[in-house]
Amino acid sequence: MAPDPASAKAGQGLANPAKWVKCARNERSLWGECQGSGKDPYRTQVDLTGPAFHCSCPSRKFPCKHGLGLLLILAGKPAAVVTAAPPPWVEEWIVKRDATAEKKAAKVAEEPPDDPAVMAKRQADREKRAVKREDRVKEGLVELEKWLGDLLRRGLAEAQQHPAQFWDGMAARMIDCQAPGVARILRRMPGLVVSGNGWADRVLEQLGLIELLLEGYRRQDTLPPQLREDVRTAIGWTAEDLDSQPAVADRWQVVGQRVEQEEQLRVQRTWLIGENNRRPALCLSFAAGMQPLDVTLVPGQVLDADVAFYSSAAPLRAVVRARRGEAGVIGENAIAFSLAEVLEQAATAFAANPWLERFPAAVRECMPVCVDDAWHLRDQSGSLLPMARSFGDVWPIVATSGGQPFTLFGEWTGREFHPLSLVSEGKFIQLESRIV
């Protein structure tokens, strides 16, 4: 939950009741006063329903180390936290939070009927912007097509000689013309070009994907609406119109989470699987610089919630809407599939949306094995899934397995498997993440 390892460490340091002048809780919130470097102690509070944090310290990190420390005390030494009536400064904050939440809800519920003239103007502006963007994208993609044509005429062997700027330049151009999705694919290329054996395979595959995207965009009017949505999302339009999508109610297992740095942005992928509908969902959270990522979806939890999916030929990306009751925990109830089932699901999804980069794989009764000097996932039938080369330390997985099959969850790209969490002896364990 910590924004970075340093905060996690500092939070650990503060997870000591002795560092706190006071620390107490009631059903709703947790608060404490911590003597920092300032004159007055910092007042730290946590809304346990979120969790949401507030602290009077000057830290720009969020949540700050004080909030983390307080939560760690509650988790590690609940005896040190007395139950009490909240002091005014806590009460005020909670009331304010509730008020804001109500206001938001009220606003959504009954959007005040604005002046029709203003509404019309807004709508017109929006449309004008949309048309302008459409033109810029179209222009940019034409340029890209020519560039790709040149590239392919001369051959990839020659393209290999180009410096990274060759690809990055075109990526920057795609950002300019508001097609950031294409830019993301292009930015991967310099890495792939130097990725050693089979580089041409990987480069051609990605260029092929771009070409399909161009093709799809040219023919978007003839495509089914959902695939059209996928093409536009892959190019870089933000999916809209989520409100009209029906929400899916279920008990959702939060099976894994991964944060990756993309340029200036941190991207957090949280994977959910419905307990009854057995359907996967992906919740994204983006943060620039020190901005916080979403902390409300904690791996290992089971949420009774409504989840709304973005329109797609292979619906995956989603948003958690309403949550009900206390969260449960994943254990023996973990949803998992045979390896053959997972590959089948993934193939269906990739076929429906060719620009899907990864698919959640929850594999039951598998174990890590080392074949030809590389770690694989092996299921009971003997089928092997290669583990991602970029995945750091496979040993905690091996240690937990002990040569016995268990349930492993991760991301499947169609080439390699990146483990994220596992369930062993009824216990959910999150992997790799050094951030608590």
Next chain:
Amino acid sequence: MSSWNEFVTAALLGTERAKLPPLPEELSELLGSESKLLASAGAIALWRRCGWKPKESADTLLPARPETLPVLNRTSAAHLRQMLDGNYSGVLPEWLKAVAEIRRRIPFELIPALLKLARQRRELRSVAVAAGGQRADWLASLNPEWNFASTVAEDSWETGSRDQRVAYLQRTRVTTPAEARVKIQSTWKEEGADVRTRFLQTLETSLSMEDEPFLESVLDDRSKEVRRAAIELLSTLPESRLVQRMIERATLLVKYKPGKLLSRASLEVTLPDLPDPAGVRDGLDPKAFGHQKQLGEKAVLLAQILSSVPPVHWEKTLSAKPQDFLKAAEKQEFALAIGVGLGQASVHFRAANWAEALLDSKLERGPFVPDEMLVRILPKEKVAEWLLAQVNAGVLRKRDVSGNLIESLTRFTEPWPDPLARAVIQQLNEVIHWHYRDTLAKLANRIPLRLIPEAIPALSQEQKAAVELAGYLQFRHEAITELEKQAKP
């Protein structure tokens, strides 16, 4: 149908040079005549991605043996995670030992990180293996880097690196000393001098007269370094032929009469001649250790001879009481050489009564046999007494000499007795800023657990190092107490 590889080749060459391979029928229908290389590639890549077939393998992992011990609770697991992340990791040896004592094991997923750390920190190895249960042993059999944790590392003698072979010998010496010696002898002629020396040094563990014939033969080794290692070992075996020869030499040099009612004990010491070839073979060397400048060449020989004579010899053959003997030696012309020789002999043969007498006596030992060296062979209570006296005398506050005292304090293998701990706690604030965090952590590890609540308030809130040390003590207290709670059925 053309294969993906043909497309990759065409793409590498470029469409200027290569002909576009024909598309598979199913796809060419879809793409129509205007299809290009790229679109084909995209389509086939997708095709391949969706139709990806896993390889198969019959390999599995041999299952680990079932665990016999229950796992630690979550709080203790969190403590371990913190220590493995580098916070308070000085508590690890004590904590791991306690885990084994309460008959629990650490969670599986944390074993690799612990083994990785134990690979660097030798002192953690045996306790890490014990706390890791069956799974640690099993993991070690899969990763050669962790073979120190494996009970089945027989081949490390045949194929291991020098360090691995030494580690193998050290392990074997504990259980079957003779086997280790036979192993050393089996390759003795092929090893270089430095390897021979390291191997010989492993015999220190479980050294006995059974090793003596081999060691005696090593006195003819061509390397001086190897011979020295053998002499060091033989000098601690009272029955060894080397020690017997030294006793013979010493008997000629030392004349002692115990005191009677009215007369004091008398001692007469003659300096030896320069060594004959037999003496040289036994390591006698007037320039040994570079002591000759302070002592004189012949006095060095005297010290060397005395250092290989068990002090109990003087008690038995000359009815010498340690105090009287030392008192008589004080006035000798070569008092320093006698002090050094007797001091080293006390250490060699672990003669605690002589060590104690030497500490009390005025007989000089120069810088060659410091008090700390003698203290080490005293019984625990005596060591604690001596340490307490040193601390109370303010030695900790004397910056330049406190290093030795701190080493003695941290070498003390058990928690300090309360009076000693209280004395150190009282002075911690004053000495804290002189020392590295690691040194302070080592001191903090020796404070008995139940005194920690006393120690923390005694530490200054003003100094950063003191606040840190308080945090360290607090953590140690919590982590170990949490383990003790789990010991109760």
